[in-house]
Each structure stands twice: as C-alpha cells, then as structure tokens.
Amino acid sequence: MTERTMMNANTEGAYLRDVGRRLRALTPEQRGAVLDDVRAHFADAADAGRSPEQAVESLGDPATFTARVRAELGHDDGRADRIRRVLQWTAVGTAAFTGMFVSFLWPDDSLPGLDARYDEHGFGIVLWNLLPAVVAAVPVAVPARARTVVTAVVALVLTVLTGTAQTVFVPTAMLAWAALVVPVLARTGRPAVGWRVVGGALAGLPALLTLGGVVAGSFDTDVWTVLALVAMLALGVLIALGKVWAGAVLAALGVVAMVWATLSPGLLFLGVWWGGGLFLALGLSHVLAHSAARPSARG
Structure with missing residues (x-):
C-alpha cells in the first residue's frame, strides 16, 4: 500500500468514524445503511479520479451530513x-x-x-x-x-x-x-x-x-x-x-x-x-x- 493510498484510507476512515458516532441515535440497521452509502460514495469518487477530500466536500462535513440524514429519516433529535x-x-x-x-x-x-x-x-x-x-x-x-x-x-x-x-x-x-x-x-x-x-x-x-x-x-x-x-x-x-x-x-x-x-x-x-x-x-x-x-x- 502506497503512502497516498494510506492517506486516502485514513481520510475515509476518519469520516466514517465521525459519521457513525454522530448517528448513534439511529437504529443499527439505519446507521449501517448510511455508512454503506458513504463507503460507496468514496468508492465512486476514487473510480472517477477524485480525491477523498473532494468526496468529503461533496458530502459535506460530518455535522452537516448527519444533520441532513437525520432530517431525511424524520429523526427528531429532542x-x-x-x-x-x-x-x-x-x-x-x-x-x-x-x-x-x-x-x-x-x-x-x-x-x-x-x-x-x-x-x-x-x-x-x-x-x-x-x-x-x-x-x-x-x-x-x-x-x-x-x-x-x-x-x-x-x-x-x-x-x-x-x-x-x-x-x-x-x-x-x-x-x-x-x-x-x-x-x-x-x-x-x-x-x-x-x-x-x-x-x-x-x-x-x-x-x-x-x-x-x-x-x-x-x-x-x-x-x-x-x-x-x-x-x-x-x-x-x-x-x-x-x-x-x-x-x-x-x-x-x-x-x-x-x-x-x-x-x-x-x-x-x-x-x-x-x-x-x-x-x-x-x-x-x-x-x-x-x-x-x-x-x-x-x-
């Protein structure tokens, strides 16, 4: 594994961990489905020649992304x-x-x-x-x-x-x-x-x-x-x-x-x-x- 590949993996892993932590209130099934979608997004970005940072930019930072997910799922934070x-x-x-x-x-x-x-x-x-x-x-x-x-x-x-x-x-x-x-x-x-x-x-x-x-x-x-x-x-x-x-x-x-x-x-x-x-x-x-x-x- 090259140094660049390791950096890409670290960026993706850090983003997934942050998103998973912020979605702990969801059911395991819902959280797993969201994380699978994020992994697929990073994979599609790599196939298209885009960097993990560009993939993160299109998703939004973890706080913004998870807020959007909770809203789409009808999750009431309070x-x-x-x-x-x-x-x-x-x-x-x-x-x-x-x-x-x-x-x-x-x-x-x-x-x-x-x-x-x-x-x-x-x-x-x-x-x-x-x-x-x-x-x-x-x-x-x-x-x-x-x-x-x-x-x-x-x-x-x-x-x-x-x-x-x-x-x-x-x-x-x-x-x-x-x-x-x-x-x-x-x-x-x-x-x-x-x-x-x-x-x-x-x-x-x-x-x-x-x-x-x-x-x-x-x-x-x-x-x-x-x-x-x-x-x-x-x-x-x-x-x-x-x-x-x-x-x-x-x-x-x-x-x-x-x-x-x-x-x-x-x-x-x-x-x-x-x-x-x-x-x-x-x-x-x-x-x-x-x-x-x-x-x-x-x-």
Missing part, C-alpha cells in the same frame, strides 16, 4: 429528552399528590410503618412525605450529559424508599423507571413489537388477576365489574397492537383509580393505588413512545 421530561414531571406531580394525601388525608395507621397524620407529627412529616417528589425532580435540574445516569440513580433511590415505610410511592417509582427506559426504546421511533406486547400484558395483568379471583370464588362481583375487567383486557390487547388512543385511555383510568383510592381508602387501597399507578405509567409511556416525531428543521 424526542427522547421530551419523553423523559414528561415522565419525570409526571413522577414529581404524582409524588407531591401522594405526599399531601398521606400527610393530611390518610385516615389511620393501616399501612405498616407509616404514621403520616399531621396532627401527631407536625410539619416534619410533611417534609418527609414530600422527599420523594424532590428526589424525582433531580434529573430535571442536571446537565443533559448526566441525565441518564442521574435518572437511573433516582429510580433506584425511589425503589428503595418504596421498600421501607413509603409503600404508597410505588407509582412514583414506576414513573421514574419509565423515564429511564422509555426514551431509550423510543429514541428512533416506535418501540419494537416485543416491547408493545410486554406493555399490553402488564396492562392486562390486574384484570387477569381479578378475574382469576372471581372464578376462584375469592370475592363476589357483578356483571358490570366483569365487563369492566374485560374492557381492561381489551385495552391491553390494543396497546400490544400499538394503538395510541388505548394508552391515553389507560393513563386516564389510572388517574381515576388513584383519585378514587384517595377518596375511599379501605382494605383494597394499596391494590387500587398500585394498579392505578401501573395504568398511568404504562398508558403515558405508550402514548409518548408512539407519538409522531417532529420533523427536524434542518435539511
């Missing part, structure tokens, strides 16, 4: 961050609502280890019950480069809190994990079919468990309750099929279930509360992950 922010702020709102409920409205000490009545513990218990909301808000305030790591740490911390006396913050932990996972799954568009099936199965799980209890005779129910459970199973199937509106309906049902649980706390409070939190996290994640990407303004 999509993952928008999904993360919506889920994080929903987690913060859910945690704040939960903290206020257990501080001022929780009627007794029926949750093991949780005595959150304001008249017994004063304002300190309010601060303690608002701590998960503060923790959930941390990723919003950190630089973008550290956001993924901080989001993972926050999800772990909230999970640990739910394993102690703060069991009512399970929905907050669910949303925190969604803020970590969903942006990755949806960074280049709709998640794969397998993930939709998993989401649909989780959405239908509470209904399946309840129907199992009905069949086993564990508790009595009526026709309307059975129809409602069947409807929830149907929502799970529609989510597995990728229907966006089904996620919106599921999220709305989750909010209704959580509000209803706070208005009528009883023996089944935690089951309804956790089920509502699951519906909210799954439904909102589904809507965000399947929403259309915004076209890039750069071309």
Whole structure:
C-alpha cells in the first residue's frame, strides 16, 4: 500500500468514524445503511479520479451530513429528552399528590410503618412525605450529559424508599423507571413489537388477576365489574397492537383509580393505588413512545 493510498484510507476512515458516532441515535440497521452509502460514495469518487477530500466536500462535513440524514429519516433529535421530561414531571406531580394525601388525608395507621397524620407529627412529616417528589425532580435540574445516569440513580433511590415505610410511592417509582427506559426504546421511533406486547400484558395483568379471583370464588362481583375487567383486557390487547388512543385511555383510568383510592381508602387501597399507578405509567409511556416525531428543521 502506497503512502497516498494510506492517506486516502485514513481520510475515509476518519469520516466514517465521525459519521457513525454522530448517528448513534439511529437504529443499527439505519446507521449501517448510511455508512454503506458513504463507503460507496468514496468508492465512486476514487473510480472517477477524485480525491477523498473532494468526496468529503461533496458530502459535506460530518455535522452537516448527519444533520441532513437525520432530517431525511424524520429523526427528531429532542424526542427522547421530551419523553423523559414528561415522565419525570409526571413522577414529581404524582409524588407531591401522594405526599399531601398521606400527610393530611390518610385516615389511620393501616399501612405498616407509616404514621403520616399531621396532627401527631407536625410539619416534619410533611417534609418527609414530600422527599420523594424532590428526589424525582433531580434529573430535571442536571446537565443533559448526566441525565441518564442521574435518572437511573433516582429510580433506584425511589425503589428503595418504596421498600421501607413509603409503600404508597410505588407509582412514583414506576414513573421514574419509565423515564429511564422509555426514551431509550423510543429514541428512533416506535418501540419494537416485543416491547408493545410486554406493555399490553402488564396492562392486562390486574384484570387477569381479578378475574382469576372471581372464578376462584375469592370475592363476589357483578356483571358490570366483569365487563369492566374485560374492557381492561381489551385495552391491553390494543396497546400490544400499538394503538395510541388505548394508552391515553389507560393513563386516564389510572388517574381515576388513584383519585378514587384517595377518596375511599379501605382494605383494597394499596391494590387500587398500585394498579392505578401501573395504568398511568404504562398508558403515558405508550402514548409518548408512539407519538409522531417532529420533523427536524434542518435539511
């Protein structure tokens, strides 16, 4: 290999590495197809007697070229961050609502280890019950480069809190994990079919468990309750099929279930509360992950 050939190879290799690095947000298949096209462009330039530098000039510098590729593919550079922010702020709102409920409205000490009545513990218990909301808000305030790591740490911390006396913050932990996972799954568009099936199965799980209890005779129910459970199973199937509106309906049902649980706390409070939190996290994640990407303004 001559010195000039080596220089040409170095120029092409450097350009390919830079382009590949800038296209990491694309799927492996998309990135591979783009890199193959770049290699073909360099090969065609060589056959025509043009230098690698001239080939680079016709493609544009890596930043300009990759911006054009992302625009042509309909890739939205801010999509993952928008999904993360919506889920994080929903987690913060859910945690704040939960903290206020257990501080001022929780009627007794029926949750093991949780005595959150304001008249017994004063304002300190309010601060303690608002701590998960503060923790959930941390990723919003950190630089973008550290956001993924901080989001993972926050999800772990909230999970640990739910394993102690703060069991009512399970929905907050669910949303925190969604803020970590969903942006990755949806960074280049709709998640794969397998993930939709998993989401649909989780959405239908509470209904399946309840129907199992009905069949086993564990508790009595009526026709309307059975129809409602069947409807929830149907929502799970529609989510597995990728229907966006089904996620919106599921999220709305989750909010209704959580509000209803706070208005009528009883023996089944935690089951309804956790089920509502699951519906909210799954439904909102589904809507965000399947929403259309915004076209890039750069071309």
